[in-house]
Amino acid sequence: MNSQAIATPEVTIVVSPRERFSYTSESLESIYEHTEYPFKLIYVDGGSPRHIKDYLAKQAEQKQFQLIRTDYYLAPNHARNIGLQQVTSKYVVFIDNDVVVTPGWLKPLVECAEETGATVVSPLICQHLPLHTEVHCAGGESGVAVETKGETTRRRIIEKIYKQGRKVADVLPQLQRQETGLAEFHCMMVRTEIFQQIGLLDEKLLNTKEHVDFCILVAQAGGTVYLEPASLMTYVPGVQLELTDIPYYMLRWSDAWEIESLQRLREKWDITEDQYFKNKYNRLGWRRHMTIIKPLSRKLLIGKINSRLANKILGSVDKVVNRFVTNRYAQKHLPSVMQKQNIKQGESVGAN
Template sequence: MSSLPLPETRQSHPKLKEDLDMELLPQTDPQVTIVVVPRERFSYTQESLESIYAHTNIPFKLVYVDGNSPAKVRRYLEQKAQEKNFQIVRTDYYLYPNQARNLGLAQVKTKYLVFIDNDVVVSPGWLNPLVQCAEETGAAVVGPLMCQEKPLHEIIHFAGGESHIWLDKTGDQARRRLREKMYSQGQQVAQLRDQLQRQETELAEFHCVMVRSEIFKQIGFLDEAILNTKEHLDFCMSVRQSGGTVYFEPASIVTYVIEPPQWTDLHYYMLRWSDAWTLSSLHRLRDKWGLAEDGYFQAKYKKLGWRRHMSIIVPLNRRITFGLSSRLFNPILVPLDKRLNRYLTDRHAKIQSQRMQEQTTTQQHDSQTTALSQG
């Protein structure tokens, strides 16, 4: 494991320490805030949210970050927010994952928070073991037994893992390299359930993870320069470098549901897994931690766009060929996907740039107005 110093992190929210220094809510109030964020689509919103309310049996607060969801989903969330009395943080533009999490984090005043994606279904009593683990171990981060696909809670996606930097002294010059490994992926819960035990680990995933709020005083807000991939590695390494611990708690089981995006999901899905966002994220991770651009990164570069290919191009090929081929029209569809992806990414970047300029102008105007009024 690396004992190297924690790299400098961009502080995009200067009010963080001030906000988290506020006195935490007393024990009679909820000690956990659940922060729901968009992952890659919006079409599983209802199933995910209703599972949280059906299967969480301790008090909690909920903040729902809605990054430009379709009108039908938006109306549903408004209705449920009135019914369940939770807070919606809404934007009229699509969000990077850490951007969405930071918007939710800024609203948290409880001892713990849970980041959970909007395509995750929880199992009965899922939250209790996470809190109990943190209370008994002092863990800064606790991850559940993460499952994938349907049937729910049967196929393991993640049961703890490794994420650290090691020094490769092979050759003339030592290189800092990244070690990433996910345990037990693809195996059946029923076969491993008796073997899985609570233990300290190096990695938890943002599909669903509980965090001790105080840790953000030390590491700052999540790094928004990591746009769409490997942000959980950066987070867990930062936590551990600051002296916090990460635990795996198999008594808590949740599942993230893998389904193709629906028509209203496509724009966000293509942005979420865009080549540009992925490249930018990998480069940020590499540069931030001083990593060698070795086979780990080269393998990631070669697989750019694989999610779009599997979720959009392959089904479209089969539909066009009436199920006969998943590759026949690749010479047409693959370049088309690349061009459309570049267009959507460039357009989003321009909109974000304009929004930031408008915010800066507004802030400068407000500062000038305040100065004049005080003068």
């Protein structure tokens, strides 16, 4: 590393599992191919199948990054905290293991933070294939709105994502660096010192709304969130899962984890259980339905009537299997996980 690189702000990239493992190589290789700005990398591997485990071990040896492996699956914030506790640099970049970056993506994030003093910087995040063509998140809003009518006070969660579903070619010319209210953990850069104020990420938020919670905490601590559209990447959800992805996907998007996460969000921020939450409860398991049940139904039977019947039967089976997967994980791993969480409660992370 040359003297100029040493003088630049330090950045550590923490890669963690999102919902599957089968896009690991595409994502990791994009980081090393398209990142010219100096960085350290910590890869948190939460129970990946053997071929991914072996691939990551080989890559860690070749590229000299830190690989942390558990033999059980990890909830997202738990995985991020494992990596975060190893970070000693000025900035940490959280990035999911299904994200593909574009050339030069990291430098604009650092420049934005250095020039604005931002606590959190979000790139322009895209979604789906083909890469870098459709917007997923161009900033947004988060917070808690307090509404009082007479003697009744309601507290509702604010979550709004800007430009989702729009074409990048249409949106990008209109975007500029700006303060915003929302960043997502698909990819965000964070000034590490903020964790001295807010503590580690909330591991009781098992699978949803952890980005909203984090952005609210940052705002409460006096921090700022910026969008930097000069940095661009795409997260690629698994349209077709590999067989080895399914157990983690089932747990990651389990009904139990989502219910527990929503309840944690409500209790933590004293949120009224309004239509927002009722809609979430009514749609439990929709990701599993779209990604596992519907494709399987199409393979098994042909025709609208048979397809509806297959969806109904498979949906019932899914609920049973999902409860089994969640309960089995809880019995095998949650006691030790919760013990570690209790030990870590109140800990903070600081930059050297």
